[in-house]
Amino acid sequence: MEDGSVFAGRLIGAEKIAVGEVVFTTSVVGYPQTLTDPSYKGQIITFTMPLIGNYGVSEDQLESDGIKAEGVVLFEATFPSHYKSVMSLEEWLASSGVPGVARVDTRALVQMLREHGVMMGAIGPEDPAVLMEALRKSPHYEDVVYVDMVSVKEPVLLGEGRLCIGVVDCGVKRSIVREFLKRGVRVKLVPCRRPELAFDCDALFISNGPGNPKLLDFLSAKVSEYVEYKKPLMGICLGHQVIAMALGAGIYKLKFGHRASNKPVRDIRFTGRTYITTHNHGYAVDPRGTDLKVWAVQPDDGTVEGLYHERLPILTTQWHPEASPGPQDTRWVFDKFLKLVERHGH
Missing domain, CATH: 3.50.30.20 (Carbamoyl-phosphate synthase small subunit, N-terminal domain)
Incomplete structure (x- = not known):
């Protein structure tokens, strides 16, 4: 050590x-x-x-x-x-x-x-x-900018469906892509350095991934451009952090992070329930001073676990609602996002 x-x-x-x-x-x-x-x-x-x-x-x-x-x-x-x-x-x-x-x-x-x-x-x-x-x-x-080591190099088209979700691959898990595909949407997987290749989709999703989010200014700047289109936007884990940065939030490193498949998350807006969820992150978001609102928190230490925007179709989670491994209790987050896409994305 x-x-x-x-x-x-x-x-x-x-x-x-x-x-x-x-x-x-x-x-x-x-x-x-x-x-x-x-x-x-x-x-x-x-x-x-x-x-x-x-x-x-x-x-x-x-x-x-x-x-x-x-x-x-x-x-x-x-x-x-x-x-x-x-x-x-x-x-x-x-x-x-x-x-x-x-x-x-x-x-x-x-x-x-x-x-x-x-x-x-x-x-x-x-x-x-x-x-x-x-x-x-x-x-x-x-x-180290690790996302460059795990992202696709060229766009990849997956599935069939009326709606298209552009997935910015910062190191996306297969189970996240499966959650979209099984809901009958098309997925356009694009390199983390070229998110604009997915701006023509009905919605944009920023994936999980490794490393320090503060090094990803190139991505948060592109996400800021996308926000101006007022189209649906979702992020999980690193994606949650990048979206928060794009809207002016701060990022800080946790002492030893949250990595487990048994971490509690409290939904303080949509359902009022506390869920057992899967986590893998060493950084957290401070959204104070932005237009982002907190909808989920980690009850053990109060860290922000979910964000939304009152005027724009934006939804994020710090935890992994796709689980794998872990509880499947929060896979409804994908359904909630696709309802936003239905209303705003096309």
């Missing part, structure tokens, strides 16, 4: 060094979805669940074309027992060129991250001094 702390364990996966921001997730299931979520690019994931790998890996669980996390830290990598499994977690990591370390005291590591905040770290088979040198030579997580 960048503070000099050393955690020893058993190397699993690829025999190489990986450097990244060390974060933790408290999800008890869904490790394939977590590892393939492009939002984890640049990060080393620590699983608090002590047994990881017991149902193996199968294609239907993946959120992208492969593992996007830089590395994995866990307590015990278990042997799989599931009829869909095609390989073990260790085999998957090795074939993907991703290192991991097992038999780590993950409780001590997570307690340290909660007390001091997330920090950079390095894992690998080398002596700690070699790992520290690799860490010293690597850029800090907050200084």
Whole structure:
């Protein structure tokens, strides 16, 4: 770890060094979805669940074309027992060129991250001094534009339907695209550097993704242009933050973020209910001084979880209503947005 702390364990996966921001997730299931979520690019994931790998890996669980996390830290990598499994977690990591370390005291590591905040770290088979040198030579997580590494390079057209949703791909999860497709709309997936290629759609959606949102001025500026058209606009996670920035909101980094599939969100406007939801974010929004209104909050720490605009068809969530993994209780957010599109988008 960048503070000099050393955690020893058993190397699993690829025999190489990986450097990244060390974060933790408290999800008890869904490790394939977590590892393939492009939002984890640049990060080393620590699983608090002590047994990881017991149902193996199968294609239907993946959120992208492969593992996007830089590395994995866990307590015990278990042997799989599931009829869909095609390989073990260790085999998957090795074939993907991703290192991991097992038999780590993950409780001590997570307690340290909660007390001091997330920090950079390095894992690998080398002596700690070699790992520290690799860490010293690597850029800090907050200084890298990771969205360029996980976005499509050219537009991709998916599905059929009367309505078209333009998805700005900052590292979109497959399950988000599936939620739109199963509702009978066309999806136009466009590179995060060229959102204007989707301005001709009935609505624009800014996806989740990795990295520091403050580095995405090029995207928030384009979103500001789109807002002038007064067409429907939605964002999830990083997309929520980019839309907020485009409308003048502030962004700040959380001490250790929210990463889990069991986080509460309280809807203070539409339903009045509290939902259990899936989270994966290290930054949060401060909308004070803007025309954005808060419709959902995280009751544990009061962070903003959802925004809307009283005069414009804008809707955002900081959490992941598509879940995968996690509860499906808030998938109605997609239906709510499509009603906005029906009213304003064409």
